[in-house]
Amino acid sequence: MTEQEAVVWLETHLGVSRETMEALETFVAFLKREADSQNLISASTLDHIWTRHIVDSAQLLRFRNPSSAPTRWLDLGSGAGFPGLIIALLTDYNVTLVESRARRIDYLQRAVEMLDLTHRVQVAGVALERLETAPFSVISARAFAPLPKLFDLAERFATNNTLWLLPKGRNADHEWQDARHAWDGDFQVMKSITDQDAGILVGTLSGRRHAQSRVETQGQRL
Numbered sequence: 001m002t003e004q005e006a007v008v009w010l011e012t013h014l015g016v017s018r019e020t021m022e023a024l025e026t027f028v029a030f031l032k033r034e035a036d037s038q039n040l041i042s043a044s045t046l047d048h049i050w051t052r053h054i055v056d057s058a059q060l061l062r063f064r065n066p067s068s069a070p071t072r073w074l075d076l077g078s079g080a081g082f083p084g085l086i087i088a089l090l091t092d093y094n095v096t097l098v099e100s101r102a103r104r105i106d107y108l109q110r111a112v113e114m115l116d117l118t119h120r121v122q123v124a125g126v127a128l129e130r131l132e133t134a135p136f137s138v139i140s141a142r143a144f145a146p147l148p149k150l151f152d153l154a155e156r157f158a159t160n161n162t163l164w165l166l167p168k169g170r171n172a173d174h175e176w177q178d179a180r181h182a183w184d185g186d187f188q189v190m191k192s193i194t195d196q197d198a199g200i201l202v203g204t205l206s207g208r209r210h211a212q213s214r215v216e217t218q219g220q221r222l
Contacts (some may be wrong), residue, residue: 073087094120103126173199
């Protein structure tokens with residue numbers, strides 16, 4: 001996918017308006033300026049922001065339930081704003097961006113103000129362990145932590161109906177197979193449209209497996 005194809009995909013598949021496209025362009029320009037002073041994204045992707053970051057984030061919207069009204073979205077390790085800020089620009093979700101690094105927190109707060117999203121986007125400038133427990137309808141995480149640790153830290157923000165959207169690259173299936181020894185859930189590995197070798201874990205989490213179930217599973221593997 002080229003940069004122009006990425007723009008066309010946003011317009012044709014998600015119906016992104018001209019006004020929102022202008023907001024995305026404003027954000028891309030802001031990101032490029034900020035990248036001169038801090039390592040927000042890999043330098044090798046600066047010329048491919050629309051493909052590698054904007055559409056890579058926006059594609060998560062393919063997996064939400066279209067009949068469900070947008071409510072609360074939790075984005076873990078938001079960093080440069082992906083996918084959380086892009087989701088906020090493209091939808092009506094109330095988005096919480098979790099980021100603990102001081103310079104990234106400042107960057108995200110300025111981005112939210114610049115994009116006039118302060119009424120729907122909260123920058124939670126703390127480690128996830130210190131964030132107040134509350135239920136969210138969607139949880140996303142892009143390069144935040146290995147799946148078992150991610151579930152350990154974030155389970156308290158989910159219900160049985162919370163949709164988890166977790167870009168995991170080429171390790172998506174391996175991470176889920178590893179995590180399911182300790183966790184019950186219904187997840188599928190969906191292909192990324194920006195990288196044919198990358199997978200996105202999409203599903204719901206039921207909770208931690210009981211100790212006996214783990215013993216039985218381990219016994220079957222011996």
